[in-house]
Amino acid sequence: MLICDLVAQLPGSQTVLPINVITALTSALAIGYKAGKGKSKVIAGPLNLELHAGQLVCLLGPNGCGKSTLLRTISGLQQPLKGEIIVEGGALNKLKPAQVAKKISLVLTDNVRAGNLDVYSLISLGRYPYSGWLGILTEHDKQIIEQAIKATDTEAFIGRKMDSLSDGECQKVMLARAMAQDTPLIILDEPTAHLDLPSRIQLMRLLHQLAKETNKAILLSTHELDLALQVADQIWLMSSGGQLDAGLPEELVLNGAFQHAFEKDGIVFDAASGTFNIHYAGKRGIKVTGEGVAAFWTKKALVRNGFSIASAATHPLNVSISGEGADTLWTVQR
Structure with missing residues (x-):
C-alpha cells in the first residue's frame, strides 16, 4: 500500500486522488532550447506529468536543472522541443493567445512597481481576457474581482498604490490578479524569492488553502524545500541530469529521490527530519x-x-x- 492510498482511506482526508479531474498534462514532453543550425539542446524529457484540480504542486530542484524552462513551456511562453501539453482536454499549441489567457494565469518573480497603478486596478487587469480591449468591467467581472480580493486577504491595502506595498503585500496582489483571471491552472515562478520568513510561510499556506477552496490546479517553482514538504500535494523533483521524479512529498523522501537530487559533498538529506545536514x-x-x-x-x-x-x-x-x-x-x- 502506498502512503496516498493509506491517507485516502482515512475519514476526512483532503487527499486529491488521481481519479479526480485532470486540469493539464504533458505527453512525451521534451523541454530545452534551440542551439542553432537546426540543432536543439534537450534539458529534460520525455516528461509525462499530470496536474489535478485542487492540487498544489511544488517544482523543486537545484539551480540550472531546468525548472524555469519547464514552467515557461507549460505556460506557453516557450515552445516544446517534442511532445505536447494538454489543458482541459485541448492541445496548448492550437489555442490562440486569448484562449490561453482563459486557461492559464502566470505570476512571475519580478514584482510590479508601477507608481501610478493602484492595487484594485492591477487586480482588475486579471479580467482583461474577458473584458476586451476597452477594459469595461461588468457586474460579473466586479464580483469575481471581489472574490479574488477576499480569497487572498488583500482588502486592507486595496486603495493603495503599488509602489507603497511591501514585497509580501505585492506578491499577494499579484496572486489576487491571477485569481481574478479565473483560470483552471495557475503557475508561479518562485513566488517567495523576495519575501522574509513569515511572509514565505503565509504565502505558501495561502496557496495550499486556495487550491483546496477554489479547486484550481496550482504549480509553483520554489527553493523552499521545508515548506514544500509541508504544503505540497505533489512534488516534481528535477535533477541536474534532466531526470524528474513526481509523487507525494513523503514518498520522494522515503525512496531517496531527495538525497539524490541535491547530493553534494558534505551535504546529506536527513529523511528523519526532512532537512539537510550541513x-x-x-x-x-x-x-x-x-x-x-x-x-x-x-x-x-x-x-x-x-x-x-x-x-x-x-x-x-x-x-x-x-x-x-x-x-x-x-x-x-x-
Missing part, C-alpha cells in the same frame, strides 16, 4: 537517549560541535534526557 560527520560518537523537543535539539547541538549520533544500543559515552521545560535534566554517562 555539518561533516563527527569523529567522536555519542549515544543520545530520550524523546521530545529537548532530545531533538540536543542532537543538533552535538552534531554542530563535532559529534556523530551513535545508533548502537550501548555506547561508552551516553547522554540521557528526561523531563520537560524548566525541569529538563541531562545526565552524561561515561
Whole structure:
C-alpha cells in the first residue's frame, strides 16, 4: 500500500486522488532550447506529468536543472522541443493567445512597481481576457474581482498604490490578479524569492488553502524545500541530469529521490527530519537517549560541535534526557 492510498482511506482526508479531474498534462514532453543550425539542446524529457484540480504542486530542484524552462513551456511562453501539453482536454499549441489567457494565469518573480497603478486596478487587469480591449468591467467581472480580493486577504491595502506595498503585500496582489483571471491552472515562478520568513510561510499556506477552496490546479517553482514538504500535494523533483521524479512529498523522501537530487559533498538529506545536514560527520560518537523537543535539539547541538549520533544500543559515552521545560535534566554517562 502506498502512503496516498493509506491517507485516502482515512475519514476526512483532503487527499486529491488521481481519479479526480485532470486540469493539464504533458505527453512525451521534451523541454530545452534551440542551439542553432537546426540543432536543439534537450534539458529534460520525455516528461509525462499530470496536474489535478485542487492540487498544489511544488517544482523543486537545484539551480540550472531546468525548472524555469519547464514552467515557461507549460505556460506557453516557450515552445516544446517534442511532445505536447494538454489543458482541459485541448492541445496548448492550437489555442490562440486569448484562449490561453482563459486557461492559464502566470505570476512571475519580478514584482510590479508601477507608481501610478493602484492595487484594485492591477487586480482588475486579471479580467482583461474577458473584458476586451476597452477594459469595461461588468457586474460579473466586479464580483469575481471581489472574490479574488477576499480569497487572498488583500482588502486592507486595496486603495493603495503599488509602489507603497511591501514585497509580501505585492506578491499577494499579484496572486489576487491571477485569481481574478479565473483560470483552471495557475503557475508561479518562485513566488517567495523576495519575501522574509513569515511572509514565505503565509504565502505558501495561502496557496495550499486556495487550491483546496477554489479547486484550481496550482504549480509553483520554489527553493523552499521545508515548506514544500509541508504544503505540497505533489512534488516534481528535477535533477541536474534532466531526470524528474513526481509523487507525494513523503514518498520522494522515503525512496531517496531527495538525497539524490541535491547530493553534494558534505551535504546529506536527513529523511528523519526532512532537512539537510550541513555539518561533516563527527569523529567522536555519542549515544543520545530520550524523546521530545529537548532530545531533538540536543542532537543538533552535538552534531554542530563535532559529534556523530551513535545508533548502537550501548555506547561508552551516553547522554540521557528526561523531563520537560524548566525541569529538563541531562545526565552524561561515561
